[in-house]
Amino acid sequence: MKRCAPGITAIRVGCVGDSNTSSGGLGKEQAYPAVLQRVLDIRAGQGEYMVGNFGRSGATAATYQMRKHRLEYSSTPRCRQALAFNADVYAVMLGTNDCFCSMSNVEDIASGLNVLLERLEAANPHAKLLMVLPPTVRSANRLHNIVFPALQRVAKEKGVELLDPGFSKDKSYQKDGVHLNPAGAAEVAEIVAEALLRLRPPSSSPERTRARFEPLET
Numbered sequence: 001m002k003r004c005a006p007g008i009t010a011i012r013v014g015c016v017g018d019s020n021t022s023s024g025g026l027g028k029e030q031a032y033p034a035v036l037q038r039v040l041d042i043r044a045g046q047g048e049y050m051v052g053n054f055g056r057s058g059a060t061a062a063t064y065q066m067r068k069h070r071l072e073y074s075s076t077p078r079c080r081q082a083l084a085f086n087a088d089v090y091a092v093m094l095g096t097n098d099c100f101c102s103m104s105n106v107e108d109i110a111s112g113l114n115v116l117l118e119r120l121e122a123a124n125p126h127a128k129l130l131m132v133l134p135p136t137v138r139s140a141n142r143l144h145n146i147v148f149p150a151l152q153r154v155a156k157e158k159g160v161e162l163l164d165p166g167f168s169k170d171k172s173y174q175k176d177g178v179h180l181n182p183a184g185a186a187e188v189a190e191i192v193a194e195a196l197l198r199l200r201p202p203s204s205s206p207e208r209t210r211a212r213f214e215p216l217e218t
Contacts, residue, residue: 010050011200013040013192014087016073016120017094020135020188022055024179031055032180035189043197054082061094061150062112064101071097074116083123089199090120091192093132095147096178099139109150117158130195131155132163132188137177163191 015021015033023031033053040049056071056078063072073079073094082090094113098104117129131151136143155162165187167173172184180188 010047011089011196012085012087013049013051013196014082014085014090014120015051015053015055015192016079016082016090016092016116017055017132017134018059018073018097019055019057020096020180020185021093022053022057024057024185025174026180026182026185028053030182030185032185032188032192035186036192039189039193040196043193049196052082052085052087054078054085058097059094060097060101060112061116061147062098062101062104062108064103064108072112074112074119079116079119083119086124087120087127088124089128089130089196091130091132092116092120093134093188095134095143095151096136098147099136099142104142104146106146106150106153109147110153113150113154114158117154117160128199129158129160130163130192131160132165132192135165135167135172135178135180135184137169137173161195163195165191 015036021031021033028034031053033051037049037051040051056073056076058071059073059076060071061073095109098109120127120129133148133151151162154160167184167187172180172187174181
């Protein structure tokens with residue numbers, strides 16, 4: 001996690017998700033939250049943003065009662081850490097692991113996401129929420145027919161921006177067809193950075209004290 005420069009209160013960005021957030025075999029420095037931090041440092045200035053990685057490998061959006069261990073993200077210690085981070089913006093990328101559960105359906109995934117988003121909002125009522133369409137080449141039919149519709153429903157009902165990194169089957173994945181390679185991680189970092197900078201453009205004076213994140217008025 002990046003430390004902010006002295007005298008500056010950084011905008012906190014909490015990255016919530018599964019192994020494609022935590023590292024996915026890339027190592028922390030190549031995972032998308034670390035790439036996002038570097039992109040924001042370059043475009044907004046050192047200390048403007050502080051990115052926290054709260055990915056949990058294997059996490060799902062929905063609860064599956066048949067599983068021996070509950071891995072829905074909202075019940076994990078990483079979720080509690082994300083809540084304690086008190087982020088100004090949360091970027092949520094979940095759903096990949098839901099593709100691999102035969103019991104997954106639109107209703108349960110949407111319900112699980114709503115629970116998570118409500119917990120994030122309760123932690124910081126002023127926080128801005130972003131959702132990211134998750135990756136996978138394996139079980140692509142379930143991704144497009146179950147997971148994506150669930151995310152689209154939740155995004156529409158809650159008025160949350162849903163970002164599409166536009167993953168390439170040939171260029172964005174490791175050999176397993178599930179985890180992102182460095183190019184795929186960079187695609188997530190890029191689209192999240194663009195959304196953050198639309199919400200709060202970098203200040204013209206990087207040395208000034210940064211106020212807590214407030215969405216721009218429309």
